[in-house]
């Protein structure tokens with residue numbers, strides 16, 4: 001199946017090259033000219049283990065452009081993989097999604113049935129209440145009828161992205177119309193993992209609930225770890241024991257400096273912000289962020305204890321607190 005990928009960052013590039021490896025011709029679209037050149041020169045613009053081999057191995061099965069019309073002409077399904085960064089207040093900055101939806105809509109006006117899939121992490125309701133009206137306005141077409149619209153969250157981890165693409169724990173497809181459902185089922189046929197078909201807003205929420213739960217596990221491990229330190233207990237052994245309970249699962253209990261990365265802090269904050277708009281107080285998740293913000297200071301306390309005269313000798317960068 002011919003695929004186009006809108007936005008060639010971690011998610012877009014890995015997803016597109018993964019689909020190419022599985023035999024699907026792929027057109028990459030990005031607004032950044034140097035990324036386009038780099039992809040066409042077979043040089044991955046980001047580092048991920050296995051990505052360089054993948055891009056070289058699939059030469060001739062993909063190309064990159066900034067032309068949405070050409071991309072839609074040469075594909076049956078487009079994945080929106082642009083960034084959804086945080087604004088100052090924690091809410092999502094949807095400008096990249098807005099621009100991509102608008103340009104896809106314009107190109108769609110000249111095409112017969114085409115499927116558009118939101119892969120970017122967006123809050124529940126965004127695909128149907130934000131992306132859909134933009135595409136409908138720009139294309140003059142009706143979603144779920146003249147074109148397909150779906151939400152397919154991505155769960156890959158930076159540093160493990162290629163491996164995660166080919167071996168996902170599950171594939172979640174939020175979809176409404178039968179035609180789009182069969183297009184995505186066909187595309188994901190080679191994957192031997194549970195495939196969950198849901199409502200569009202449910203798929204959006206599964207992504208947030210997953211990241212929020214993983215972040216909660218880490219903050220929990222850090223709180224237990226802080227007591228363990230005081231009691232002289234090895235926290236790693238504790239969670240080895242805890243994780244042996246099949247109801248719990250041993251992963252993501254590694255205590256340390258707290259979670260960072262490009263997703264957990266942004267996604268947990270966005271969910272908290274959204275819940276505030278809805279008049280709900282997400283107390284657990286607020287505590288998860290609070291514990292995480294304090295954790296680097298705990299590490300500094302620990303360092304000070306072991307190296308008493310630390311002042312002026314070492315700088316530690318804490319994601320939320322700056323240099324300490």
Ligand SMILES: NC(=O)c1ccc[n+]([C@@H]2O[C@H](COP(=O)([O-])OP(=O)(O)OC[C@H]3O[C@@H](n4cnc5c(N)ncnc54)[C@H](O)[C@@H]3O)[C@@H](O)[C@H]2O)c1
Nearest residue numbers: 007008009010011030031032082083084096099100120121
């Ligand atoms: N990085 C991860 O590990 C990860 C994992 C799962 C989900 N996600 C989610 O996936 C989305 C993408 O994340 P990412 O890390 O790949 O982002 P990124 O910032 O690395 O890449 C976004 C790409 O989109 C391009 N772009 C921006 N506006 C565009 C437009 N209008 N048209 C075409 N291209 C445009 C940018 O130039 C950039 O190359 C986000 O919503 C993120 O939360 C990220």
Ligand SMILES: O=c1ccn([C@@H]2O[C@H](COP(=O)(O)OP(=O)(O)O[C@H]3O[C@H](CO)[C@@H](O)[C@H](O)[C@H]3O)[C@@H](O)[C@H]2O)c(=O)[nH]1
Nearest residue numbers: 154155156157158218252253254258259260261262263264
């Ligand atoms: O036991 C653990 C595991 C992770 N971390 C920290 O948590 C952060 C996130 O790590 P990781 O999940 O490996 O990387 P990400 O690339 O941020 O991936 C997360 O965020 C992505 C974007 O949503 C999701 O797709 C992935 O499933 C989810 O794991 C990092 O700061 C890690 O150091 C811990 O402190 N303890």
